[in-house]
Amino acid sequence: MTGQFDVVGPEAIRAGRATDAYFDRTVETLEHAGKNPRVVAEVTADQFPTGEFEVFAGAKDAATLLAGHDLDVDAVREGRLFDGGPVMRIEGDYLEFCRLETALLGFLSHPTGVATAALEARLAAPESTVMSFGSRHVHPSIGAMIERSALIGGLDGISNVAAGEVIGREASGTMPHALLLCFGRGNQEDAWRAFDEAVDESVPRVALADTYSDEVDEALRAAEAVDDLDSVRIDTTSSRRGDFRHIIREVRFTLDAAGHEDVGVFASGGLGPEELRHLRDVADGFGVGSHVSNADPVDFALDIVEIDGEAVSKRGKLPGRKEVYRTPDGGHHVALADAEAPEGGEALLEPLLRDGEVVREFDVDEAADRAREDADRVGFGAESGE
Template structure:
């Protein structure tokens, strides 16, 4: 859900300049050569998953729909392009009336993907489809990277809640997108209020070490926080001596203290000691929250520790070592003319090395074994085999320029849990390995 769903005002600036200059210069050249109106098909895919990853997560689809809907050239933007002499007059005139009027199909948000999966397919004239390349890749590469990291952390955390706390570790706008992607991937809350406002994600937050240091004593700081936020608050106990802080926290808030947070040190050892101390003090229901540069491996190492929730920042918003998914946007089919109904023919890059692609407008389906577990990602260009008809992955997102697939963010989150649970068990292993499903072309 976004703020528009809540009836709140939202600024929707044009996304037209979230692009590379060569998208516009290609447009100008195509207009001059008479090829701009040829029907074309572009596809988004990745040739490989980040090293060691077993699956990818599609995230950012809802943001892509917003970007496509708001991709237009107002007078200010046209003036900038004119002043810089980036484009000629006829091209600027063409852009003045631009709206994407084609079709977009894609894997629904939250779905998993594999090398070669046609995650998104953009169909229209060459002119209108080529303009969307950069903004689509920018969103999908970032959001899918964060969602994949979040999914792995969600697996490692099991039933324990995850809090996204990475706003201070990335660009302020990227932080909002990262919060959204993390929620799709399995996180429960965010500390970023802009993300809470924009996407209705539950928000959390209490205090930092600075609040403790502001006061003359740790007791004074805890007292002020409890008097303000109530006994159910979370007190940060590692500013000085953890043992003394836990004792003071229970004395101030009572045995019904909500939680204590540990942000440094040997988290495994300290969590066990703190749990024992809390129980001895009668605070048996007080939870333990840990933070401090966690990633999926650190979370997994704490599985046997008496930890109740995790807060993750840097590693999450940077994709846990893989800040992009290396997705590309390639022309895979085009008509030989701009005549209505001109048939499409496959095209593909055939350069040396790994940067090749498979031509043709593709469909995708997931083949299941006799137990209903996924066993292969099937990608084809011809008729869909009858046995795969009900297992196709792409859905309509934009039809004739109109968005047709808006949905609440929770729908994408639920879809991801369902898709992940339908993979072989080895998908949830954190050890390095090959993609859990092979991609088969037919």
């Protein structure tokens, strides 16, 4: 059948149809047997701390999914770094959320991986502008998730227009190589000037400077062709790049020598944290794509840990409802919920839903601040690799 995208729509997700088939069989069996126990379930990646912190994201969509169901839910706040133990705890009759497990885990697993990768990039160049350029690498239906998670991880802006409309952020971007190619070889000045004349004055004047000619040549020509040029962007294909750091330094030196000290140099094209650390003292900003957008989802699982007030678990899992704490030394402490909290420990599971109603606000900027502060506390992104 043509004319439709292969996309599972929001109605199917809300209705619990975006589920693994065995949950349908579970509902049928429990209803046949007249069983619907009250349970406590926890979402975890690792049961114990491993020293590998990750950035929690996706709680907004998870809350939207669970809203309206007779459940109490506690969760770590978005932007918090966690290392083992539960990131979410659900209490209610099991059939209230049985069919929602598959979608719930997806709403948490993928955004958390993306936000974690974004924070890695952010901390690799903490004083630079770092933009999210990666939504072209993923299915367009999840573009908004990619961009929102990138912002939670601390990136400065996004490129996807529709995603920006969904999350309430204006997309940024200037020109692709296609624009220069449309004007033809030798006519780069015409392309840069046409862009300057056509686009709204609020859009930064950033000229792509590596389409037909040497990066230094095009950067200098762009600076001389466009008054008040903000930056040049270097996006040299990796196969023709050579020593990228040296190219950027040469561009910077040449611009300065010609009196264009105010023109910045922005780098993009297959960059990750290692490249950002290598280039952050010679480039003013970066576009990061696949490192963020193609991040591996975090392997969350949902497990029942209590039934009708009795601690239970499947083999290899930890029974009983648990709490997680941030300790004063930046550690992540996992304990039974009724155990004494560690001295000075801050409980990380906070109310998300009460009686099916969402009781939390979701602010991307606050989440990004939280991630940056937590990273400092736990040593995430330390260049020593620890």
